[in-house]
Amino acid sequence: MAEKIGVYFDESSIGQYFDIEALVEFVKTRWATACPVVTSHPVLPGEDGVKMIKADIEAGTIDAVLVCGSSPRIDWEFFDFGKSVPSERVNLREQCALCCPAEAGEETKVLMAKDYINMGVIKLQKTRVPAPEQIETVKTVLVVGGGWTGLHAALHAARAGYNTILIEKEAELGGHAAKLHKTIPLCHPYTEAHETGIEKLIADVQAESRIKVMTGTTIAALEGAPGSYTAKFSNGSEDKIGAVVLATGWVPQDASILEPLGYGRFKNVVTTWDVEEMAKNGQLLRPSDGKPAKRVAFLLNTEKAEPSDLFKPKAPAAPVEDEAKEEGEDKKAHKHVDLESARHLPYSSAVNSVISLKEAGYVTEQYTDGQAYIIYKDMLVQGIHEKYYKAAQDNPGVMLTKGTIVSVEEDTDGSLLVTVANTLLGQDFELKVDMVVVPTGIVPTTAKNPVMNFKYRQGPAFPDLDLFDGFCDSNYICFPYETRRTGVYAAGCVRQPMFMDNAEDDAAGAALKAIQCIESANRGVAVHPRSGDLTYPVFNFVRCTQCKRCTEECPFGALDDDETGTPKPNPTRCRRCGTCMGACPERVISFDNYNVDQIGSMIKAINVPDDMDAGGPRIVVLACENDAYPALDMAAMRGKTWSPYVRILPVRCLGSVNAIWVADAMSKGIDGVMMLGCKYGDDYQCHFVKGSEICNRRKENIAETLERLGVEPDRVEQYQVAIDEYDKLPAMIEEFQNMILEKGPNPFKGY
Numbered sequence: 001m002a003e004k005i006g007v008y009f010d011e012s013s014i015g016q017y018f019d020i021e022a023l024v025e026f027v028k029t030r031w032a033t034a035c036p037v038v039t040s041h042p043v044l045p046g047e048d049g050v051k052m053i054k055a056d057i058e059a060g061t062i063d064a065v066l067v068c069g070s071s072p073r074i075d076w077e078f079f080d081f082g083k084s085v086p087s088e089r090v091n092l093r094e095q096c097a098l099c100c101p102a103e104a105g106e107e108t109k110v111l112m113a114k115d116y117i118n119m120g121v122i123k124l125q126k127t128r129v130p131a132p133e134q135i136e137t138v139k140t141v142l143v144v145g146g147g148w149t150g151l152h153a154a155l156h157a158a159r160a161g162y163n164t165i166l167i168e169k170e171a172e173l174g175g176h177a178a179k180l181h182k183t184i185p186l187c188h189p190y191t192e193a194h195e196t197g198i199e200k201l202i203a204d205v206q207a208e209s210r211i212k213v214m215t216g217t218t219i220a221a222l223e224g225a226p227g228s229y230t231a232k233f234s235n236g237s238e239d240k241i242g243a244v245v246l247a248t249g250w251v252p253q254d255a256s257i258l259e260p261l262g263y264g265r266f267k268n269v270v271t272t273w274d275v276e277e278m279a280k281n282g283q284l285l286r287p288s289d290g291k292p293a294k295r296v297a298f299l300l301n302t303e304k305a306e307p308s309d310l311f312k313p314k315a316p317a318a319p320v321e322d323e324a325k326e327e328g329e330d331k332k333a334h335k336h337v338d339l340e341s342a343r344h345l346p347y348s349s350a351v352n353s354v355i356s357l358k359e360a361g362y363v364t365e366q367y368t369d370g371q372a373y374i375i376y377k378d379m380l381v382q383g384i385h386e387k388y389y390k391a392a393q394d395n396p397g398v399m400l401t402k403g404t405i406v407s408v409e410e411d412t413d414g415s416l417l418v419t420v421a422n423t424l425l426g427q428d429f430e431l432k433v434d435m436v437v438v439p440t441g442i443v444p445t446t447a448k449n450p451v452m453n454f455k456y457r458q459g460p461a462f463p464d465l466d467l468f469d470g471f472c473d474s475n476y477i478c479f480p481y482e483t484r485r486t487g488v489y490a491a492g493c494v495r496q497p498m499f500m501d502n503a504e505d506d507a508a509g510a511a512l513k514a515i516q517c518i519e520s521a522n523r524g525v526a527v528h529p530r531s532g533d534l535t536y537p538v539f540n541f542v543r544c545t546q547c548k549r550c551t552e553e554c555p556f557g558a559l560d561d562d563e564t565g566t567p568k569p570n571p572t573r574c575r576r577c578g579t580c581m582g583a584c585p586e587r588v589i590s591f592d593n594y595n596v597d598q599i600g601s602m603i604k605a606i607n608v609p610d611d612m613d614a615g616g617p618r619i620v621v622l623a624c625e626n627d628a629y630p631a632l633d634m635a636a637m638r639g640k641t642w643s644p645y646v647r648i649l650p651v652r653c654l655g656s657v658n659a660i661w662v663a664d665a666m667s668k669g670i671d672g673v674m675m676l677g678c679k680y681g682d683d684y685q686c687h688f689v690k691g692s693e694i695c696n697r698r699k700e701n702i703a704e705t706l707e708r709l710g711v712e713p714d715r716v717e718q719y720q721v722a723i724d725e726y727d728k729l730p731a732m733i734e735e736f737q738n739m740i741l742e743k744g745p746n747p748f749k750g751y
C-alpha cells in the first residue's frame with residue numbers, strides 16, 4: 001500500500017485551466033499525512049520534471065507518484081518509475097477542464113478536479129506493489145501445420161533463435177501449397193502465375209537444425225499454460241513447449257451448397273480446387289468423358305445459391321455439450337460441432353476472384369484455342385493484383401463480365417448451357433461450355449475439428465466458434481494472430497482466407513507473437529492486450545464458496561478448477577481483464593493495482609450533495625479503458641462537453657465491473673451509473689472478447705441488488721461505443737442524464 005504519495009501538478013497541460021497553487025493547497029490540507037510532497041512543475045513530462053520526481057523517490061520521501069495533468073494516454077513514457085513505485089495519473093485536462101461546459105462556472109470545475117484528485121490518492125492508497133508470478137519457461141515454439149504458413153512460421157521462429165517443433169498431419173510437408181499447379185503472382189511484374197517455391201521452402205526447413213519435424217502427427221492433448229505447456233502427440237511422444245503457432249489452414253467448403261449452379265447434378269461442374277488438381281496432373285479434362293475442357297465458364301456470382309438471410313445477425317448458439325458426465329466430476333464433456341457455414345463462400349470471394357483469373361489462364365495456356373469465361377457479381381481484386389486482372393483482360397482467350405446466373409443445364413453431349421442475364425455487354429446470353437467451375441469456400445480447420453485438444457476446464461476447442469463461423473481469433477480488428485486461448489497464435493487461412501504472400505507475412509507475425517508470449521511468461525508479465533502488466537488475479541480462497549462463476553465466465557480459459565470447484569488459476573493464460581473479479585459475488589479476487597475495494601473506495605470519495613438541485617444529477621461513468629475512455633478523451637479534445645456532475649472511472653473491461661460498485665454508488669447517493677463499453681455481439685469490438693457482453697448479461701444480478709436496496713434498477717444502464725464514435729458520447733451522456741432527471745434523485749441521497 002502506498003503510504004507516502006508524491007502529488008505533482010503539470011503546469012504545461014493544466015496551468016491555463018486551473019489555479020494550480022490553490023489545488024496544491026487543497027491537497028496539502030486534505031491529504032496532509034498521506035502526501036508528503038505536493039508541488040507543481042512548469043513541464044512535468046520532460047527531463048527536468050521527471051528528475052524532480054526521481055529525486056524524491058531516491059530520497060525516500062515518497063513511495064508512489066500521482067501526476068495531475070493530461071490524460072494517462074499521453075506522455076505515459078515519462079511516468080514509469082519502475083515496478084516498486086506505483087504511479088497513477090489524474091486526468092484534469094481532457095476529462096475535467098476540457099469537457100466542462102463554460103456555463104458550469106469555475107467553482108463547479110474545481111469541485112470536479114478535487115473529486116478526481118481525491119480518487120487518485122485513494123487509488124494509490126489501495127494499490128500494492130505487484131509481485132510478478134514467474135515460472136520456469138520453456139523456450140520452444142510448436143508450429144501446428146506443415147503447409148506454406150507453418151513452414152514459414154517454423155523458419156522465422158528458428159531463425160530468431162528458438163527451438164521449434166513442426167508437426168504436420170499428412171505424411172509429407174507442403175499442405176495445400178504442394179497441391180497447387182501454380183500460385184497467383186507473388187512478385188514483379190505481378191502479371192503471370194508461377195511456381196510456388198514450396199520445394200525449396202521444405203528443403204530450407206529440413207536443413208534448419210533448430211527445427212524438429214514430425215509428419216503424420218497431430219496434437220492429442222495440450223496441457224498446461226503459456227511458457228510451460230506439455231504437448232502430447234498422436235504418435236505417443238510428448239514435448240514441453242512455450243507457445244504455439246496454429247497454421248492448420250483450411251478445408252474446402254462442402255460444395256453441395258452450389259447445387260443451384262449445377263454442382264452435384266452434372267459431372268462437368270467442378271470446383272476451383274478440382275481444377276487445381278487437374279492442372280497439377282497435367283491437363284484440364286472433362287470429368288464425364290475425359291475430353292479436353294477447352295471452353296470453361298468460371299461462375300463467381302453465387303447469389304443463386306446463397307440463402308436470403310445469409311448476413312442477418314445470428315443469435316449466439318448455446319455451447320454444445322454432451323450430457324455424459326465423467327465419474328466424480330460435474331463437468332460436461334465437450335462435443336465439437338461441424339461448423340459448415342454458407343458464409344464461408346462470400347468470405348472467400350476476394351481469393352476466389354483472383355483464383356479464377358489464374359485458372360482461366362490455365363485454360364489458354366493448355367489449349368491454344370481455349371476460351372475461358374469469368375462471370376462475376378463483384379470482381380474483388382485488391383492492391384497489386386490489379387495488374388494481374390489487367391493482364392487477364394488483355395488475354396484474348398479470357399472474357400470477363402458482370403452477370404447474373406439464370407441457369408446451368410446439361411446438353412445432350414455432356415456440355416453445359418449457362419444462361420447469363422444483366423451483363424455488362426448489355427444483353428443476356430447463353431454459353432455452351434465443356435466445363436463449369438464454381439468457387440471453393442475456404443473453411444478454417446477450427447470449424448471442423450477441435451485441433452488443439454486443450455486439456456482445459458472449458459473444453460478441448462476454442463470457445464465461441466459457433467458465434468464466429470469457426471474462426472478462432474480473439475479480436476480481428478486490434479489483435480491479429482491472437483486466438484481466444486493465450487499462447488496460441490493463428491496464422492494463414494485458419495485465420496482468414498488469404499493468398500500465399502499474406503500467409504507468409506502472417507507466419508512471421510504469429511511466430512513473433514509466440515516468442516513475445518514466451519518471453520513475457522518468463523518475465524511474469526501479461527503478453528496482451530495489457531502487455532507488460534505485472535499483476536494477475538489473486539484469490540483469497542478462505543471466502544470462496546466454489547460457486548464457479550469465475551471459472552465459467554473467464555473468456556480465455558485461464559481458470560481450471562479442482563474436484564471441489566475451487567478455482568485453479570493459470571497466470572500465464574490470464575489476460576488480466578478482471579472478468580473473474582467482476583463475476584465473484586464474494587469479492588475473493590483482486591489485482592495488486594485493481595480491486596473491488598479500490599474502485600468502491602474511489603466511488604465513495606466522490607462529493608455528493610444531499611440535494612440534487614445543488615448540482616446534478618450525479619452520475620458515475622464506469623468507462624472501459626480500451627475504447628470508451630480514449631473516446632471520451634477524443635471528444636473533449638475536439639471541443640465536446642458534458643455535464644460537470646459526471647465522474648468518469650476507467651475500468652479494465654466492463655466484464656470486470658462488480659455489482660458491489662453499483663451498490664456503493666447508490667448508497668453514496670449517486671443518482672445513476674452509466675456503464676460505457678465496447679460493442680458486443682456479431683461485430684464485437686471488446687478487447688477481451690466477451691467482457692461487455694457478460695456485463696450486459698449480469699445486469700439482472702445488478703437489478704436484483706438494486707431492488708434489494710429499494711432503488712430502481714434502471715438507474716444503471718450499459719451503453720456501447722466504438723472508439724471512432726466519440727462524437728456521439730455527449731448525446732449518450734445527456735440521454736442517460738435526462739432519464740435520471742425524470743426519475744428524480746436517488747432515494748438514498750442524504751442518508
Ligand code: SF4
Nearest residue numbers: 554574575577578580
Ligand atoms: S483476469 Fe480475465 S483472463 Fe485472467 S483469470 Fe480473470 S477472467 Fe480470466
Ligand code: SF4
Nearest residue numbers: 544545547548550584
Ligand atoms: S466466483 Fe468467487 S466465490 Fe465463486 S468460485 Fe470464483 S473465487 Fe470462488
